[in-house]
Amino acid sequence: MNSFDKSKPFNNLPLLPPKTEFETKEILTKTIKASRALAQLNGAIRNLPNPSLFLDTLHLQEAKASSEIENIITTNDDLYRAVVADKKFDNPATKEVISYKEAIWLGFRSLEKKPFITTNLCVEIVQCIKQNTTGIRTTPGTTLSNTKGEIIYTPPSGEEVIREKMTNLETFLNDNDTIDPLIKMAISHYQFEAIHPFSDGNGGTGRILLLLQLKLEKLLEIPALFLSEYIIKHKDQYYKGLRAVTERNDWSEFIIYILDMVEKTAIKGLDRLESIIQLMETTGQDIKEKLPKVYSKDLVEVIFKLPYTKRQNLIDADLGTPKTVGGYLIALEEKGFLKSVRVGKEKLYLNQKLMNILEN
Numbered sequence: 001m002n003s004f005d006k007s008k009p010f011n012n013l014p015l016l017p018p019k020t021e022f023e024t025k026e027i028l029t030k031t032i033k034a035s036r037a038l039a040q041l042n043g044a045i046r047n048l049p050n051p052s053l054f055l056d057t058l059h060l061q062e063a064k065a066s067s068e069i070e071n072i073i074t075t076n077d078d079l080y081r082a083v084v085a086d087k088k089f090d091n092p093a094t095k096e097v098i099s100y101k102e103a104i105w106l107g108f109r110s111l112e113k114k115p116f117i118t119t120n121l122c123v124e125i126v127q128c129i130k131q132n133t134t135g136i137r138t139t140p141g142t143t144l145s146n147t148k149g150e151i152i153y154t155p156p157s158g159e160e161v162i163r164e165k166m167t168n169l170e171t172f173l174n175d176n177d178t179i180d181p182l183i184k185m186a187i188s189h190y191q192f193e194a195i196h197p198f199s200d201g202n203g204g205t206g207r208i209l210l211l212l213q214l215k216l217e218k219l220l221e222i223p224a225l226f227l228s229e230y231i232i233k234h235k236d237q238y239y240k241g242l243r244a245v246t247e248r249n250d251w252s253e254f255i256i257y258i259l260d261m262v263e264k265t266a267i268k269g270l271d272r273l274e275s276i277i278q279l280m281e282t283t284g285q286d287i288k289e290k291l292p293k294v295y296s297k298d299l300v301e302v303i304f305k306l307p308y309t310k311r312q313n314l315i316d317a318d319l320g321t322p323k324t325v326g327g328y329l330i331a332l333e334e335k336g337f338l339k340s341v342r343v344g345k346e347k348l349y350l351n352q353k354l355m356n357i358l359e360n
């Protein structure tokens with residue numbers, strides 16, 4: 001056994017890879033299902049004429065869901081208004097979601113420059129989420145409790161111990177190619193959470209790492225996967241799975257959980273993506289018919305980039321002078337494609353049908 005005591009720092013947390021047989025029939029069958037769903041989603045993304053078009057929206061949706069796990073709740077409406085409007089966020093929850101989205105961006109950009117997940121990258125991510133200068137824990141005293149306030153886990157303590165375990169995780173993440181990437185993703189997520197390198201923000205950082213691993217393993221080009229939505233829905237099972245590893249060295253429950261998360265969210269992501277593409281096509285056709293002088297492919301892209309848009313976005317896309325594009329927006333509203341709302345001194349235009357897809 002691991003000599004685990006929930007109220008003492010778990011400095012004996014075993015290094016990776018685990019010395020357990022986890023490639024059981026059940027796990028391998030599930031791995032195949034998850035991989036298939038993920039490959040379909042990735043194929044659909046590759047076929048998009050302009051995959052990066054949806055990036056902002058996808059990042060924001062994941063950021064919103066992930067923040068909800070920690071009870072940071074904002075509505076889609078507030079969130080997208082805040083992103084598009086000049087008026088800066090008066091709502092702290094919205095602000096935190098936007099920082100989280102920035103952290104996802106930061107991670108992806110970093111992997112594009114150099115394809116490694118490092119301890120430093122984790123630190124940059126947590127700093128970006130929390131908008132402070134936090135780092136690896138140096139003082140003792142971090143514990144995890146359940147809702148009743150009872151301690152359920154005490155992570156390793158001492159900067160050196162934490163760094164050593166992080167270095168081992170780094171090696172596993174970047175160098176191990178004998179374990180299936182999705183199984184590896186589950187193992188490293190457990191390990192990251194068990195090390196709990198920061199005093200706060202470990203859950204959020206760990207969830208971003210899941211997306212980064214998919215990117216690193218070339219399984220998913222853009223994060224059209226709302227993993228956090230699944231975790232919100234199955235939160236108790238998530239915590240239970242983490243504990244099964246620590247307390248009984250039982251990996252299967254947690255690995256199955258992560259594989260199911262990938263499968264289900266990939267299927268849902270594909271569904272959403274297809275709905276958006278279809279809506280974009282029919283809307284484009286409709287605008288072409290009803291407003292032939294307004295229509296252009298670029299214009300349709302601008303009103304699908306985010307559920308809210310404004311005059312400046314059309315100007316930035318070189319669609320015309322302020323006066324011309326102002327006229328376009330008025331015409332689009334008259335025909336029911338968009339609906340205007342006043343936010344501060346500005347007028348924003350809502351694409352309600354796109355918002356509806358994101359809401360469900």
Ligand SMILES: Nc1ncnc2c1ncn2[C@@H]1O[C@H](COP(=O)(O)OP(=O)(O)OP(=O)(O)O)[C@@H](O)[C@H]1O
Pocket residue numbers: 066067069070144152153193194198199200201202203204205206239242243246
């Ligand atoms: N028994 C456990 N062992 C290891 N890790 C755990 C355990 N229970 C929960 N965790 C992890 O700790 C995270 C919470 O840690 P922390 O508060 O530092 O993160 P956060 O990002 O601020 O919060 P949250 O994940 O709730 O959004 C959980 O999301 C989970 O991943």
Ligand SMILES: [Mg+2]
Pocket residue numbers: 070200201202
């Ligand atoms: Mg927290």
